[in-house]
Amino acid sequence: MSDGSFLDGLDYPETDSSPTHTIREGDARDLPVADDSVDLIFTSPPYWQKRDYGHVDQIGQEKTPDAYVSKLMEAFEEWERVLRDTGTILLNIGDTYKNKSRVGVPWKLAEAARQRGWCVRSEIIWKKPNGMPTSSTDRFINRHEYIFHFTPREDYYFDKFGYKTVYDDPVDVWEVPHDRNDNHLAPYPEELVQRGLVAACPPAVCKSCGRPRQRIVDKSLKQLNEDRPQARRAMEIFEESELEDDHLRAIQATGISDAGKGREVQNGTGSNTEEVLKLADEAKDVLGGYFREFTFPEKTTVGWTECDCDKPDTIPGMVLDPFAGSGTTIEVAISMGLSAVGVDIDPPDDLRRFTDSNAII
Numbered sequence: 001m002s003d004g005s006f007l008d009g010l011d012y013p014e015t016d017s018s019p020t021h022t023i024r025e026g027d028a029r030d031l032p033v034a035d036d037s038v039d040l041i042f043t044s045p046p047y048w049q050k051r052d053y054g055h056v057d058q059i060g061q062e063k064t065p066d067a068y069v070s071k072l073m074e075a076f077e078e079w080e081r082v083l084r085d086t087g088t089i090l091l092n093i094g095d096t097y098k099n100k101s102r103v104g105v106p107w108k109l110a111e112a113a114r115q116r117g118w119c120v121r122s123e124i125i126w127k128k129p130n131g132m133p134t135s136s137t138d139r140f141i142n143r144h145e146y147i148f149h150f151t152p153r154e155d156y157y158f159d160k161f162g163y164k165t166v167y168d169d170p171v172d173v174w175e176v177p178h179d180r181n182d183n184h185l186a187p188y189p190e191e192l193v194q195r196g197l198v199a200a201c202p203p204a205v206c207k208s209c210g211r212p213r214q215r216i217v218d219k220s221l222k223q224l225n226e227d228r229p230q231a232r233r234a235m236e237i238f239e240e241s242e243l244e245d246d247h248l249r250a251i252q253a254t255g256i257s258d259a260g261k262g263r264e265v266q267n268g269t270g271s272n273t274e275e276v277l278k279l280a281d282e283a284k285d286v287l288g289g290y291f292r293e294f295t296f297p298e299k300t301t302v303g304w305t306e307c308d309c310d311k312p313d314t315i316p317g318m319v320l321d322p323f324a325g326s327g328t329t330i331e332v333a334i335s336m337g338l339s340a341v342g343v344d345i346d347p348p349d350d351l352r353r354f355t356d357s358n359a360i361i
């Protein structure tokens with residue numbers, strides 16, 4: 001299990017109550033979960049005509065891909081009920097070959113959801129550097145699956161800055177190897193879930209209105225990119241000098257060139273343009289060419305939004321996996337301090353270990 005070190009630097013706010021973790025027996029199309037209580041559904045349904053779970057109400061063994069997709073659409077309708085207004089779905093799905101052809105199940109699913117009013121916000125390619133060998137000699141080896149980000153409304157929670165802090169480029173191709181010790185039921189590696197939860201599950205939501213706290217990001221004055229030797233030297237010169245923060249603000253207001261915006265506008269120092277230019281000139285005299293380093297400081301988290309409620313207590317964000325299987329989603333949510341509910345039509349007994357009461361209800 002992850003040691004949680006990927007959380008370093010995320011600057012998550014503390015919440016007023018502790019996370020809750022439950023596992024429930026139930027159908028993904030008729031969830032034992034309250035309305036408007038979930039911030040993120042992270043899941044992987046049984047793929048079409050792959051593993052037979054042997055349950056009369058299971059999804060996955062339908063005769064046609066269209067019948068399979070329409071069952072998943074029933075589930076989507078139910079999922080919309082349990083999602084908060086700002087909640088979203090990240091759904092991992094792979095395809096099936098029939099008569100040598102890809103059936104296109106992921107594409108059918110995305111189109112069906114789109115036609116029902118869901119926004120297909122992203123189609124993430126999960127690129128697998130390791131995978132099962134194939135005996136086919138007349139096609140490329142399949143090394144990817146999809147993760148669709150479905151959003152029901154325009155205003156939803158998404159922490160691109162947090163994601164970038166941990167994983168660098170927030171792009172829609174995720175190269176994530178399968179964990180070596182995956183048990184046979186685990187559909188995906190922990191890192192895949194971590195990426196999704198960092199991006200799309202708020203660490204804190206208002207207990208009264210359910211609005212997620214949003215990260216507030218701003219340019220810092222002095223936090224430079226320490227990977228750059230020039231930036232480190234610039235900081236040293238600044239620390240050793242008699243320059244003050246107002247000098248740095250003046251540099252940031254004027255930018256690399258003395259022409260342009262900085263000459264024309266007031267800046268945050270409250271001084272007039274002439275004063276800003278004077279401060280910038282003084283700073284440039286001391287810093288020499290290193291002054292440029294202060295014109296592109298790193299952005300940092302300066303706080304999290306509040307809401308207007310009378311009782312602004314917060315609870316941890318809630319993750320739901322309606323096809324909980326071996327519980328990877330729940331396990332990762334717990335490691336991140338989030339609340340989680342796992343539902344499965346036939347929950348494996350060892351899922352109890354993830355619950356607060358050691359019971360499956």
Ligand SMILES: C[S@@+](CC[C@H](N)C(=O)[O-])C[C@H]1O[C@@H](n2cnc3c(N)ncnc32)[C@H](O)[C@@H]1O
Nearest residue numbers: 027028044045046047058059187323325344345
């Ligand atoms: C994690 S998912 C599928 C993982 C992976 N994508 C695959 O195809 O093997 C498997 C779980 O879904 C559960 N399941 C199947 N049909 C279900 C349904 N209608 N509602 C809830 N859970 C269901 C099964 O019991 C199983 O534990």
